[in-house]
Amino acid sequence: MKFVLNMHMNPAVWESLTEDERNEVMNGHSTFMETVTASGEMIMTQALADPSQSAVVRVRGGRPVVTDGPYLEAKEYLGGFYLIDCETRERAFELAALIPDAKVEGMGIEVRPVMFSAGRLDV
């Protein structure tokens, strides 16, 4: 079963962390990646740029209209995700709990099942 483990970022929470706490989260990702890669559960991961770098494209009257900024203005945004393939939903929860962000007060990992996959994943 494939799951996306979404890491929601709250900048207010992130900025309140000390340098050491931030480093712990960052380093924790290396450990997590090693664990899920060795177990044969890791498919890929992506970290996303700050939403201030986003733009939203809408086609209106047959013409694309581009506006700067995120789709939704919110206190939290998607900071990145892991795509994993594991045995059960419970195992996905176990893996999500290993992601360092899950331990930070005010942050959590969203576990979401994948319905359809396409495209090459080997690159």
Place this chain on the structure above:
Amino acid sequence: MTAGEHATEDLLRELAPQVLGVLVRRHGRFEECEDAVQEAVLAAVVQWPAEGVPDNPRGWLVTIASRRLVDQARSDSARRAREVRVVAQETGPEVPDVDDTLALLFLCCHASLTPASQTALTLRAVGGLTTAEIAHAFLVPEATMAARISRAKQRVRAAGSRFAMPAPHEWQERLDVVLHVLYLIFNEGYTATSGGDLHRTDLSHEAVRLTRTVHRRLPEDGEVAGLLALMLLTDARRAARVTPSGDLVPLADQDRALWDGDLIAEGVALVTEAMGPGAMSPGVDSRVDLVTGAMERPPLGPYRLQAAIAATHASAERAEDTDWRQVHVLYRILERVAPNPMVTLNRAIALAEIEGPEAGLGLLATLDGDDRMAGHHRLHAVRAHLLEKTGDLASAREHYGRAARGTASLAERRYLESRARRLRAPADPPAQEDVT
């Protein structure tokens, strides 16, 4: 791919487990032998189409794989002692053993492994598929599958699993795991029918091929025969199960002319035989009577019973000809043999056909307190289906909607949404038709 290349691949996949058996018996060390055979198979894929299939393809593979083993041992100086042993054994006699494939299956389906690992290892070591092919079939990167297989092999070694037939006292338990793995492989292939990329590593066909192999070696085992029959009867409906655009078609609406008659005949014959002598004689109205057989030769296992249910459906020329009483009785026996809320759910459908939708809904109500079913989309879907039959369209629509939100299958969600849309009250604005 040419016919010659297909023939080469079929031959290689037939030979791969035999060659692995020879190597493991000679050298032990399943892990390294498995790698060596995989490399020999890859070498054959490259060389045979160009240079022709050797006169003794099995001997060729054994020789190449043995050399790989030696190369591996040489490349690691710390293993020099082992190298001497490998070389000494290289010229040993080749002991053919028909049970190699079975012994390998037991090894790959070791209880210390998770089902996903058992599946991957079985496909590689017994099915002769490459890691890339297995990865492709499961839609994961090759590196992910390679890690999974490598970890599975380490586990097998750590668990001290041996390349041998299980002892009599654990035979049944170990065989059940093997059959479950074959069943999982089949289902993975069967449910993943959408998507245009029909790779040759069709998992359903691979599962059927492996199950046939097991059936040839254990012809007396009714559950093996039952599983094979279940696969054939399910596979027979493949062409009718989805529309060309990928939409699911429920059993009752399938065009039965699209069902594969040869597969049905083989599956029905297999399950009739496996259900026992009572099933061989036609029932009162000359339909296959699988219930009498079921009564006469206990103990029956779940695969035979599920195959018997599939055979009952397959024997009906039209949906309305379905012998729902027989289906219902078979589900009742299945409920007793292998209690599972999913079985009760299916029995509710059969019961509704015999006694009306209210009776089916009554049986569904008994599942509401079951934690294993709480909020399961199949429960919502069946309830919606039965509510629709009672004429309570508003509730039916609501439950189709819940089922649609609960499923993790895109094809199923589309089907359930279309059912819900169909029940839209006349007062609502007309549903916008899907362009697809």
